[in-house]
Structures are given as structure tokens and as C-alpha cells.
Amino acid sequence: MSGVDVLLWGVLPYVMVVILVSGTIWRYRYDKFGWTTRSSELYESRLLRIGSPLFHFGLLVVIIGHVIGLLIPESWTDAIGLSEHAYHIQALVLGGIAGFCTLVGVGILVYRRRTSGPVFMATTRNDKLMYVVLVAAIVAGLATTVLGTGIIGEQHSYRETVSPWFRSLFVLQPDVASMGQSNLEFKIHTLIGMLLFTIWPFTRLVHAFTAPLAYLFRPYIVYRSRDAGPATRPTRRGWDRVG
Template identity: 60%
Template sequence: MNQLHIVMFGVVPYIAAAIFVVGHVWRYRYDKFGWTTRSSEVYEKRLLRIGSPLFHFGILMVAGGHVVGLLVPREWLSAIGIDEHAYHLGAMVLGTIAAVMTLSGLVILVYRRRTTRSVFLATTVSDKVMFVVLGATLLFGTAATVLVQIFGGGYEYRGTISPWFRSLIVFQPDIELMSQVPGMFTAHIMSAMVLFAMWPFTRLVHVWSAPIGYLVRPYVVYRSRDPRRDPAARPSRPGWVPAGLPAPTRAESGRTGTGRTGPTGPSRRP
């Protein structure tokens, strides 16, 4: 283990976590109006309807797989009947499906953003950097699954990466566990740290803004308009009348509509 490994797996994770937490607090306190997805649905909907569900459902599957793989010890899974073979088979099958969905959705969304002029003009610099880092993280993770786990003989990351990750949570990083991790997994981990560090300063903050309040908010009550306050129900007032002509009565004004003289105005009385 060299100094670079100590920095990569013992220092950088805490720096990324600190930026992640403090950045979100700062963003929420000082940029609440910018806490949004900056939706571009109004500009283009056809590709969005395809790419957005693919990406979001796929990324939820990816997140769920990482939670189980990193936070749940293999002994716990063995205790409920999920052995090594069953776990890796499920991880490879579901992980591949999730990766295909997520990457396909991301490609469609990036293509839409690049080819639709109005959407491209609404794309900020932080959006472009975020898409690059997010895409790199997904590609490294997919490559680790396909090249190492499926075609490369497999790697038991639950004996190295998972314990290392849990050791970070209790502030006792076991850096020795990461000394023999394959390069593709290392690239995936480092790109993920960069993504988490820049997360608070991008549109990704909308992840924490689920509309849960809609489930418990009171109903919107619609009331009919009071007819006594309806302007259409009020009697019309006499309009302007040239000098020398008698002003029309209220009834006549109501029949003529405006009470003005002219082709449609009141006629001269004898």
C-alpha cells in the first residue's frame, strides 16, 4: 500500500462526503429557487417520454443493487438462504438489465438535449459536466460487471470493497482491503466520488425533492361565484350622450347595450 492508495481510499471519500453534505446545506439555504430539475418538457416530449422512464427506473435498480451489495454483509444474506451463487447470479442478471436501461435512457436524453435546439440552449455548463461524469461512472460500473464479473472470471467485491465501504461509515477506513481491487472497479469508485462531490451544485439535487406532500395535502376547494358580485349581472349604466340629447333611461341603456349614440345608439325622441 502506497501513499496514493491512502489518499484515494482514506482521504478522498471523506472530502467527497463533506462536500456532499455541506454543499446540500448551502444550496438549500441560499439557492432554494435554483433547487429544481429545470425541466425541458415544454420544448420536446417525444424522446423525453422514452428516455426519462428508462433512465430513472434503471438508476433506481442500480441504487438498490449497490445498497444490497455494499451495506448488507454476505453473512446476513446467507442466513436468509441466499448463497454465493444465487447472489452473484441475481447481481449479474439484474445488474445487466439495470445497466442497459440506465445507459439507454441516458443516451436518449443526451441525444435529445444535443439535437433539440431549444433544449440545448437551456443546458448549462454544470449540466454538461454532470452528464460527462455521470456517464463515465455508469460506463465504468457496466464495464466492471461485464468484463470482470461475466467474462473475466468474477471478483468477490463483497470481501474487499464492501467491508472497506462500511469501514468508512464508522470512521475506521481499512485501506488494506483496496490494495488488490481491479482497475475497472477503482475507476468506478473514483468517478462516483467525483459525482457525489459535484452533486449539490447540479440539477441532481432534485433527487431529494420527492412530492411526498401531495399525498397528505388538503383538497383544493372550488366555490361558485356569487351572482350578486358578477359584473354581467349588474345593470348597465348610461353611456356618453351628445349635448342636446336626453340621456337614455336605465331600461333603454340595458336594451341597447352601451347607451352610445351612432348607428346602434338610441334614437332621437320626438
């Protein structure tokens, strides 16, 4: 366990969380107006209708895969009789398909962004940086799935290295040694992932934090009282409401 390991797997994750949380709070308080999907569907919809759902739904499956792989200990899947080999097969098939969809989706979206004039005009430098990190994270992740399951190269059981480290982060006792034993692909993917979460609050990705799930439960028609009128402002001395 070297000093670099401690820095990368014991310090950086917490720095990332601090920036992610405080950055999101800051952005929400000071830039609510900028908190949007910044959709470009108005300019171009043909490619978007293929690329965007492919990317987003693929990503949702990928997220579920990450949650299962990282949070559920190996002993639990052993207990229900799922063998190591069987687990890897399903992870490879589901994760591979979802990751591939995500990559193709984001590929279509990047292509669209570059070739459709109005969409490219509306692309900021911030967007470009975000796309680089996002695509890198997806590619590295897909590489770990393909390489780590033993199709090419040696099989690596990340559930004995990465996952224990990930869970140990939450109890504030990072298991740096476990992560240190993981292979290079996983280390790169994890680092890029942490970079992505670090820049997250400062990019258009924040729209994911306001996924409108409450829509399922609210009444259709929303009524709101007129606000910011004089009545809601603090009253001046001597003009207090009577009765």
C-alpha cells in the same frame, strides 16, 4: 497499502462527504430559487417520454442494487443459503438489466439534448460537465457488473473488498487495505462515483434530494397564511402589541 491508497480510499471519501453535505446545505440556503429539475419537457416531449422514465426507473433499481451489495455482508446471504454463484447470477441479471436501461435512457436523453435545438440552447456548461461524469459513472459501473462477475475476465467478489471498505467508512475506521485489493474496474467506478457526489450539490442533480414523497401524506389543498407581512416582521421599540 501505499500512500496513494490511503489518500484515495481513506481521505477522499470524507472530503467528498464534507463537500456533499456542506454544499447541499449551502445551496439550499442560498439558491432555493435555482433548486429545480429545469425540465425541458415544454420544448420536446416525444423522446423525453421514453428516455426519462427509462433512465430514472433504471437508476432507482441500480441504487437499490448498490444498497444491497454494499450494505448487506456476505455472511448474511450465506446464512440464508444463497450461494456465492447464485448471488452473482441475480446481481448480474438484475443489475445488468437496470444498468443497461439506465445507460440507454441517458443515451436517449443526451441525444435529445444535442439534436433538439431548443433543448440544446437551454443546456449550460454545468449540465455538460454533469452529463460527462454521470455517463462515465454509469459506463464504469456497468463494466464492473459485466467484467466482475466472470463473464469476461476473472470473477471478482466485490463483496469481500469494496463492501467491507464501504461499511468501514461509516465507523470512521476506513478499511483501506480491503479496497486496495479490489480490481481496477471497481477502483475507477468508485472514484468516478465519488466525483459525481462531489459535484452533485452544484448541479441540477439536487432535485433528487427533494423527491416529493411527502405528497403521499399531505392533504390535497394547502392553505398558507400571508407571510412576510408587517405583522411577522420584528416590531420596533415602542410599537409592541398590546394585550
